[in-house]
Amino acid sequence: MIHYEDDFIWKLDKELESKIVESYAKIVEEKEQGISGYFTLGEDSLEIIEDVHNDMKSNTFIEQSDTVVVIGIGGSSLGTKAIDSILKHKYKYARRMLFLENPDEIDLSEKLESIEKEKTLFVVVSKSGTTIETISIFKEVLQRFSLDYKGLDSEQIVAITDKNSPLHKFANEYGIKSYMIPHNVGGRFSVLTAVGIVPLTIAGYDTKKILAGAANMVARFFKGEENHILKKAALLTTHRKETPMNVIFSYANCLEDFTKWYVQLWGESLGKIDKHGKHTGLTPIGHIGSVDQHSFLQLIMQGPRDKTVTFIKLENFEKKIQVPKVTLKFLEKTDYINGYSFNELIDGECEATKESISKQGINVDVITIDTIQEHNIGELILYYELLTSLCGIMLEIDAYNQPGVELGKEILLQKFQK
C-alpha cells in the first residue's frame, strides 16, 4: 500500500477542473492509441518474465553465476538500479548487480576488477543499439575478459535493445540472446520493459509482483480512483513560474537511486519547447532525509519561495534497531530519543521537517510506502510515470522525445571523427 496526501495551499478552480477533464481525455487517448506503450507494461511484460525463466533453464552458464553486470547508461540503467537498491537488502539470495555506466576510468577500473568472469552474466542495454559510452564499455568488457562472444561464451551475454537495431543484428549474428524494447517506450519510461525486467529477473527478484503493482496503479487510475495525480499535475504545471522546482525528500538511503530515476523521468520528459515555441518544464531535485536536512532545508525554509516539496517515506522498515537506553554524562539532553527505534527517529524527522516547511506556506505532499515490497515499487513507478505524462499534456509538450540532447552528440562525433 502507498498513501498519497497533500498539504497544497493552492486550490483547484473551475478552469483547472476543466483542464483536468481535458487532460484525462488526452491521457486515455495516449494509452489507447499507444502513443506511449508504458501504460500496459504491467501485463505486456509478463511474457518477458516467462521467456527469461525458460532461457535460464536452457542456459548452462546461469547456474554458476552470482553477478549480473548491466552495461547501460541513463534510461538503460537508472530504473533497474533504483529497484535493485530498494530491494537488495531484502533478498539475501539475489545475485549481485553491478552497473557499468559512466566512461570514468577510476570507477570502471574498480568495478571491472571486482568481476570474476566465471561467475558473471553481462547484460548490455542500449535502445538505439549504438550508445557510445555503452558500446565502448562493452568492447572493453569483451576484451578484458576474453569473452568468446562468437562461440563458447555467447551464453554469458544478453542484449536488450530495439528491434533491428545494430546491437540486435550483432546479437543475432552470434547467437547471443536478445530481448526487445517496445518501439513506443522511451528510455526513461522503460524500466518495466525488458530493460529492467530481464536483468532483475535474472538477479532473482520477484518481478511479477512489480508488474502487478504497476498494472494495479494503471487500472485504478483509469477507473478514476487515483485522481490526486491529476490534481497534482494541474497544480504543479499551473504554478510552474512561481515554483519551477519540485524537490523530492526521500527518507531512506535505499531510495537515493529512485530519486535519480525520478530526476531523469521528470527533467527529460518535461524540459521541452512547447507548442507555442516557449521553453517550459519543471526542475526535479532529489534529496535524502534526514541527511539533507543538514544541507538543503535552510534554503527551502528561508530562500526564495520557488519550490514545492514531496516527501517519500517508509512506514514499516523491517529491521528494528533501538536507540539504546543509555545516558551519557553531559549528553542527557539527547535522551529524549532513547528507547525509540531509529525508524521512529527518521520518521519523526520527516514529520517535523514537513510541518516546519508547510508552516512557511510552502506546498508539500507526502507519499507513504507502508513496506518495502515489489508491489509498491511497481505502483510508485507508475505513479510517477502517469504524473509525468499528465504534466506533459498540461504543458502542451511531447513528454516522450528528447530532441535537445542531439546537438551534443553531433559535436562529440565531430570532435573524434577525423
Added chain:
Amino acid sequence: MIHYEDDFIWKLDKELESKIVESYAKIVEEKEQGISGYFTLGEDSLEIIEDVHNDMKSNTFIEQSDTVVVIGIGGSSLGTKAIDSILKHKYKYARRMLFLENPDEIDLSEKLESIEKEKTLFVVVSKSGTTIETISIFKEVLQRFSLDYKGLDSEQIVAITDKNSPLHKFANEYGIKSYMIPHNVGGRFSVLTAVGIVPLTIAGYDTKKILAGAANMVARFFKGEENHILKKAALLTTHRKETPMNVIFSYANCLEDFTKWYVQLWGESLGKIDKHGKHTGLTPIGHIGSVDQHSFLQLIMQGPRDKTVTFIKLENFEKKIQVPKVTLKFLEKTDYINGYSFNELIDGECEATKESISKQGINVDVITIDTIQEHNIGELILYYELLTSLCGIMLEIDAYNQPGVELGKEILLQKFQK
C-alpha cells in the same frame, strides 16, 4: 593547478564593478575581523596535523586499526567524505573510511555489520555536541561493540566538537581524546578544521598538502590574483531572478560527494532572509557527467532558461584504459572512439556538452583540475568557500548562520518529549 574560465554572456557594467570593489572590501573585513575563521585554516590547522601525529604515536590502538568510522551528519561528514572519495583510489595504503550519517536502519545495519571492533577507530563529530542523529548512532556504536569508553577502549574513540560543548565535557570526563572546532567556523565551512583534518590525517592522507592548497588560494585571492571569483559572484547574484539555479556538472564519479558538499555550502549559506526581509538565495544542483547528460541535459537545453551551468573536469587521470580497437559487426558506427582512452571520451563529452549548452545562450563556466592531488582539493574547497562568502555579501545576508533549521528541531523535540 586548477584553471577557471567562463563563457558568461553577461558582462560586468560600472555598477557591478563598483559592487565588486565594495564586496572585496567587505570580505577583507570578514577575514580580518574573524567574522568567519575559515580564511586562515590553511595555516591554523597545521597544528592539528602535528597534534594528530603525536597522538597517533602515543595511541597504542591506532597501529592495529584499518578503518576510521566517522559518526557525523551534514557539515560534520560531507566535506570529509568528499575528500575521501576523491583521494581513496590513489592511496591504496590509506585506512578505509566509513561514514555513519543517516539514522536509516537498513543503511546503519549494513555498515555496522561491516565493522570489526578490533580494527576500528571511532570519530564522533558534532559541533553543538548534541546533534540528535549523531549522538543516537554513537550510543548504538558504544552498545553494539561493547566499547568500554570509560576505560580500556577510550583510545578507540575521538571526539571533535566545540569547546565546552556537552560532547567535549563527556570526552574530558573519560579521558577520550578530543579536538576543538573554532567557534567562528560553521559546520559547512569546517572541513579544514579538526572536523575533516583529524579523521583524514588518521586515515593516512597527506592533509598538509590540502592545507597548502587552501592557503595558496586564499593568498592569491587577497593579492587580487583570482578576481574571476568576484566576477562570478557578482554575475550570479545579480542575475538570480533570471537564473535562480546553478548546476554543477562534474565529469568524474569521484566528485559526486564533492558536489554534495557544494550543495550544502551553497544552499545553506545563501538561502536566507536578506536585510530587507526578503527571501533570497540561489539553488545548487549537482550532477555527474556523462551519466546525467542522459538525464538532465534535455531540461537544460530546452527547458526554462533558469540555470547557469558550471562544469568541473579532470584533465589528467592517472589510469589509462583505451577503448579497444575492436570492430563489432553491425556496430561499426561506434568505432570512431576506438583507440582513444575512456578519459578522452568523457573529456570529449564534457566539451561537447559545454559547447551545445553554451550555443543556447546559457551562461556556463568551467573548472579544470589538472590532476587529482591534495593541493588541488584544498584550492577547490577555498574557491567555493570564497565564492559563497562573496555571494552572501552581495546578497546582503549572513552566509554563516542557519536560523531556518531550528523550527524542525523544535517540532521534533515536541514529538518525542513527553
